[in-house]
Amino acid sequence: MSGMRKVTAILLLFAGILALSGCKSDNRELLNKKIAEGELLLAEERFEEASAYFAELFDANRDSLTVMEKHEFSINMAKSRENLQEAERLMKTEAFRSAYEKLKEIHPEDLGGQERKAELENEIRDRYLFTVQKLSEEKKYEEALSALDEYQDMVGSQEELEVLRSSLLADLIAWENPEKPEPVKKIVVLDPGHQAVQDREKEPLGPGSEILKNKVSSGTRGVASRVYEYELNLLLSLKLRDRLLEEGYDVLMTRTAHDVSISNKERAEMANEAGADVFIRIHANGSENRDKQGIMTIHPSKDNPFVGHLSEESLRLSKALHDEMIKESAGESAGIQAMDNMVGINWSKVPVSIVELGYMSNEEEDLLLQTEAYQAKLVEGLVRGIQKYFEENKE
Numbered sequence: 001m002s003g004m005r006k007v008t009a010i011l012l013l014f015a016g017i018l019a020l021s022g023c024k025s026d027n028r029e030l031l032n033k034k035i036a037e038g039e040l041l042l043a044e045e046r047f048e049e050a051s052a053y054f055a056e057l058f059d060a061n062r063d064s065l066t067v068m069e070k071h072e073f074s075i076n077m078a079k080s081r082e083n084l085q086e087a088e089r090l091m092k093t094e095a096f097r098s099a100y101e102k103l104k105e106i107h108p109e110d111l112g113g114q115e116r117k118a119e120l121e122n123e124i125r126d127r128y129l130f131t132v133q134k135l136s137e138e139k140k141y142e143e144a145l146s147a148l149d150e151y152q153d154m155v156g157s158q159e160e161l162e163v164l165r166s167s168l169l170a171d172l173i174a175w176e177n178p179e180k181p182e183p184v185k186k187i188v189v190l191d192p193g194h195q196a197v198q199d200r201e202k203e204p205l206g207p208g209s210e211i212l213k214n215k216v217s218s219g220t221r222g223v224a225s226r227v228y229e230y231e232l233n234l235l236l237s238l239k240l241r242d243r244l245l246e247e248g249y250d251v252l253m254t255r256t257a258h259d260v261s262i263s264n265k266e267r268a269e270m271a272n273e274a275g276a277d278v279f280i281r282i283h284a285n286g287s288e289n290r291d292k293q294g295i296m297t298i299h300p301s302k303d304n305p306f307v308g309h310l311s312e313e314s315l316r317l318s319k320a321l322h323d324e325m326i327k328e329s330a331g332e333s334a335g336i337q338a339m340d341n342m343v344g345i346n347w348s349k350v351p352v353s354i355v356e357l358g359y360m361s362n363e364e365e366d367l368l369l370q371t372e373a374y375q376a377k378l379v380e381g382l383v384r385g386i387q388k389y390f391e392e393n394k395e
């Protein structure tokens with residue numbers, strides 16, 4: 001072979017190699033172009049089209065690792081979108097729990113899908129919390145708690161949900177155990193009539209009156225028991241005080257001892273200053289007629305120049321006390337009397353009643369009044385009378 005031929009042969013060989021290699025690089029370029037087109041579909045999130053596209057491309061290029069990867073990826077993305085669609089469908093039927101589960105299958109690289117997933121998760125949260133709030137406003141706390149539990153069960157423990165749960169529980173407990181509003185305590189002022197030593201100094205019969213009366217007159221004394229009225233009055237008043245305190249009243253005593261000096265006017269003023277709701281004066285009766293007996297209550301008349309305006313309420317109080325005492329003790333009645341000559345009534349600014357427990361001038365009643373059993377009945381009658389008076393007052 002001549003040198004020239006050799007050169008030609010070599011050149012031809014090169015040209016052949018070049019031609020061959022040029023063809024191969026043309027194919028690669030074409031494939032890359034096709035891959036790029038498929039990637040465009042992926043970028044536009046047209047995953048179903050991309051999946052079909054890469055399936056076809058993969059069929060023709062089984063040896064291309066890139067195409068295989070793109071094919072798999074586009075299948076995953078298409079599947080991810082199917083799950084998203086399914087979740088959206090479940091949302092429409094309010095199957096929030098299933099929807100939430102479905103959303104977990106959104107592929108992490110499905111960026112659009114992830115964005116929508118976050119939106120739907122928020123929507124689910126809003127729906128649950130709205131339900132919880134609505135139920136709680138309707139005071140259906142148990143239902144609210146179970147809705148919250150269902151949501152918490154789905155999403156796991158979160159501080160905000162725990163806080164909401166505690167507050168619902170507190171509401172439920174408060175609702176099941178309503179606190180009774182603290183009742184406004186009624187103030188009862190008890191005046192055990194008389195005292196150990198009478199006071200003959202004078203005081204006006206009522207405000208502005210020129211008629212004067214003894215500051216504290218002497219009480220009566222048991223004909224058989226020899227017990228002084230002021231002793232019986234205080235004994236019974238203390239028992240009444242204790243029972244009234246048990247019933248939740250505020251009680252003020254004008255005296256708790258015998259050795260005091262408090263006029264009838266001053267006793268009324270104590271009741272006024274205490275803001276008494278009722279002023280109850282405890283006495284026992286005496287009469288020259290030893291046959292007289294029975295329970296009596298006393299109130300001012302409508303014509304009383306000082307406290308006529310208190311007549312109606314005082315009568316109602318006197319009647320309640322009288323009726324309940326008779327009922328409890330099965331004792332005799334000496335009536336419900338109007339009297340306008342009582343200093344302790346005339347200076348009162350609140351409904352007032354004098355309770356005459358019975359006649360100490362009647363031997364039988366005097367002895368009866370000294371028994372614990374009868375005293376207890378009288379006290380119970382007085383308690384019920386006071387309760388009845390305030391209950392009627394509410395209506």
Ligand SMILES: [Zn+2]
Pocket residue numbers: 193194219220229283284285
């Ligand atoms: Zn008296």
